[in-house]
Amino acid sequence: MPKPKNDILQGTLALLVLKSLAARGAMHGYAITTHIQKVSAELLRVEEGSLYPAMHRMEQEGWVRAEWGTTDKNRQARFYALTAKGRKQLVHEEESWARLTEGVRRVLRYA
Amino acid sequence: MSWFRRALNILRSNRHSSDLDREIAFHLSERIDELVAAGMTLGDARAEARRRFGNVGAQKERTRDVDVLGWLDSIVDDLRYAIRALAHSPAFALVAILSLALGIGANTAIFTLVNAVMLRALPVSHPEELVQITLGADGGTFTNPLWEQVRDRQNVFAGALAYSSYTRFNLVGGGEARLATGSMVSGDYFHVLGVRPAVGRLISVEDDKRGCAPVAVLSYAFWQTAYGSDESIVGKTIALESHPFLVVGVAESGFTGLDVGRGAQVFAPICSDLVLSGSNATLDARSNWWLSVLARVKPGGTLIQAQAGVNAIAPGAFEATVPQHWAVDQQSRYRHTTFGVEPASKGLSAVRSQYRLALMTLMVIVGLVLLIACANVANLLLARAAARQRELAIRVALGAARSRLIRQLLTESLLLSISAAGLGLLFARWGSRLLVAVLSPTSTPIYLDLGLDGRVLGFSIAVAVLTGLAFGLAPAWRAARVHPNAALKANARGVVEGHGRVSLGTMLVVAQISISLTLVVGAGLLLGTFRKLSTIDPGFRTDDVLLVSLNRRPTAKGDDRPQPYAEILRRARAIPGVASASLSGATPLGNSSWNEDMLIDGFTASSERDGLAYFNAVSDGYFHTLTTPMLSGRDFNAGDRLGSPPVAIVNETMAKHFWRTPNVIGRMFRYKAGQRTAGPFEIVGVVKDAKYQTLRERTLPTAFVPSAQDSTPGNQMSLELRVAGPTASVVQDVKALLHDVDPGTSLTTIPFATQVENSLTRERSLATLSAFFGGLALLLATMGLYGVMSYRVARRRNEIGIRMALGAGERRVARMVLGEVSVVVCLGLVLGAALALAMTRLLMVFLFEMGPTDLATFVGSMALLGIVAVLAAYFPAHRASRVDPMEALRED
Secondary structure (H helix, E strand, O other), X not given: OOOOOOEOOOOOHHHHHHHHHHHHOOEXXXXXXXXXXXXXXXXXXXXXXXXXXHXXXXXXXXXXXXXXXXXXXXXXXXXXXXXXXHHHHHHHHHHHHHHHHXXXXXXXXXX | OOHHHHHHHHHHHHHHHHHXXXXXXXXXXXXXXXXXXXXXXXXXXXXXXXXXXXXXXXXXXXXXXXXXXXXXXXXXXXHHHHHHHHHHOHHHHHHHHHHXXXXXXXXXXXXXXXXXXXXOOOOOXXXXXXXXXXXXXXXXXXXXXXXXXXXXXXXXXEEEEEEEOOOEEEOOOOEXXXXXXXXXXXXXXXXXXXXXXXXXXXXXXXXXXXXXXXXXXXXXXXXXXXXXXXXXXXXXXXXXXXXXXXXXXXXXXXXXXXXXXXXXXXXXXXXXXXHHHHHHOOOOOOOOOOEEEEEEEXXXXXXXXXXXXXXXXXXXXXXXXXXXXXXXXXXXXXXXXXXXXXXXXXXXXXXHHHHHHHHHHHHHHHHHHHHHHHHHXXXXXXXXXXXXXXXXXXXXXXXXOHHHHHHHHHHHHHHHHHHHHHHHHHHHHHHHHHHHHHHOOOOOOOEOOOOOOHHHHHHHHHHHHHHHHHHHHXXXXXXXXXXXXXXXXXXXXXXXXXXXXXXXXXXXXHHHHHHHHHHHHHHHHHHXXXXXXXXXXXXXXXXXXXXXXXXXXXXXXXXXXXXXXXHHHHHHHOOOXXXXXXXXXXXXXXXXXXXXXXXXXXXOOOOXXXXXXXXXXXXXXXXXXXXXXXEEEOOOOOOOOOOOXXXXXXXXXXXXXXXXXXXXXXXXXXXXXXXXXXXXXXXXXXXXXXXXXXXXXXXXXXXXXXXXXXXXOOOEEEEEEEEOOOOHHHHHHHHHHHHHHOOOOEEEEEEHHHHHHHOOHHHHHHHHHHHHHHHHHHHHHHHHHHHHHHHHHHHOHHHHHHHHHOOOOHHHHHHHHHHHXXXXXXXXXXXXXXXXXXXXXXXXXXXXXXXXXXXXXXXXXXXXXXXXXXXXXXXXXXXXXXXXXXXXXXXX
């Protein structure tokens, strides 16, 4: 199965999710995918299948907290919220992302 | 992720996976809503939502692997799944567990013995520090004077001790003897070993001084069984060989001396030998070798230091104890003897050297039986995997990783083998006791500590895991390689069991047949040996002969009345029911021997052994009582008495060996007796050859001298009685007559036939056990063959139906199945014969008058296996011939 070009780079999913939660507050998984898609102007698409493993990993790490709640359509959904630890992790991930893009930018310019 | 959290996750995993299901369901329904809102039909939206989400099952598996430290959680799951799967087919589980339990149980039972005899350390403090001091290559036993030298001179050891191995104490004075195994021990025996008293005190250095008062210590087990754990026994006296010994204490539980397999019951100080044997005290005898010497290396000391230490004291110790009556060259050789030092943490054991090979052989045998049982279970699993292949295919299609499936199937196998090991441990507990009973001669029971220890437990767990992998790996591997497409097709057969003509199941059966042939051949060889030995002509007849061994109380100093043996014999002959009676110093196969270096004119010995002849002192009527034919000359008679010229009767082998002719009446011989010679003896008769020490021996040159010409007969003689009718009343009469003639004498009786049987204990037990395990192997292999053939016939109903529809008759179909069986069986037999040829060489030492490649045994075993195999295949073949073509074709 050929991969769509706009798949999210390995390792950046956590960054995007943490940033989304920091910006919008608690969200369920479906809302996270639509949010990332919308904010990125459809440039990025979360591979839905890998979202949940990632969410659970983040929950294990203590970056997010999950709770069952009810959506406006009266459906049961699991809402994820950022923890203090998650906030720290976000700062950390943003920094490393900045370093990475700066590195890539330099290579593209000077190599 | 903390370990604690992971552990929590395992407990939570159930809740967790339902969380995940609900979460995914929510996600999908949101997506469907969106797609429907964008104008899709509900059905398309559903499909599209699923497609976008990807493989739900794989996601779950992946998410779960994140949840927990994957394997830990999934092991709990796998285990739950395995239990459920096995509970679904209880018959399969039962057959598999039982056959494995038998296999693992047999292995554990034998290993328990191996452990007790060869591996277990002595129950004393720091057994690893114990070493045995030996006399160079000459063996292990010391004289008391030599021991005293070592005790007083040594300074490299933290302590040294000596004890006697083969002591037996008669607990009653006169009448029927009640024997206890005993050990004469040095004063610091218990102290050096670090053994503590359970009651009272133990023997100390003070108790082992020349002229000591006789004291005794009981072993805990003996105190329990013989004295009912009565603490008041301490301070009372018991009779040992009719002498009063003060019981001072009971040794701690579990300690039964240093000879593994023998179990000492009563300990007495070495110095009390003076009391026990009166004037014949062995304490100062310089050529009476009866003590084993052990020492404890100082903490941090090495064997090399210990060796250097004993080397330093050797010259002085040997110089001070030279046997005065020895010939000069013997004395000089004695002076140059050296000590050796050997690790002795596991104690010393005659049982160990006697049974090491037999136990190793049994270990190999039961290992092979377990392999066959494994092959059976593997075959069952293969058939089961075939039946489950749809289930597995569905799981693969839903995204289960193959490694996960293999793990799950292996969990099932391990669950089977570990349950089997649990049951096997139970089998082993009574099995090992049964084995000891089978292996011990009735006269000298073997005493072993058969308790379950870490090593035995570890062994059976290791065996269980290994067998679980052995029988589970191949089927699991096969099963997990199913291709979902192929397997999901309605009638996809032959995916799990392989496509080729030779399936894995068939290969397993071939292996089973070849291994069982090896075991059957081995059993055949051992049975043949036992049969040969028990039907051999020993040169005497054992039926209706009763042996009575007499043990006279030692005569006190100054008592020079003649021994009452002549009187005992005269009165024994008068007992009603006694057809004939005789006296002898030793009885055939009775564990005692007497040999001498012969001096014969015209004969030069080519080696020390070549000049050796074996002796026995017998009364007249000995040959008549044992039915050994007299070939020429005469029996002893009343004329052969003290003071008359010494005479002798020799056997054929003796005549031929020393004189190269059977006509030796009138010839003379002498033998070396220290620095002098004994004789000359005139040969007055020649008897037929008879066995002396063992049934296996090549007949030894044997000379018989009249017991009546012995001026100093020992305190121990045997009475042989040929009895017509019941023996019980005869035994009563013998007791009464001894009470009259010589009240202090104790006796033990044993039928001659039993004594001969006892000499074959090892052969009989090996033959019995190998026949049992050979039979078990045959049974398991037959079950395997039957199972595989039935399964193949069931799978091929369709094909058979077509054949029959096209005109193949019942006979032809049956022949086809039988033909397949014969290919499998022949292959198994050929491979088995090759395997057996390689393996039976190990049995060489046990065999008697037959080679390890005995043709008759091989042919017989192969025939037996072939017949049994054809019988096993008959039923599937019959079933195949009864297939109704119409029905078989309609099925698919």
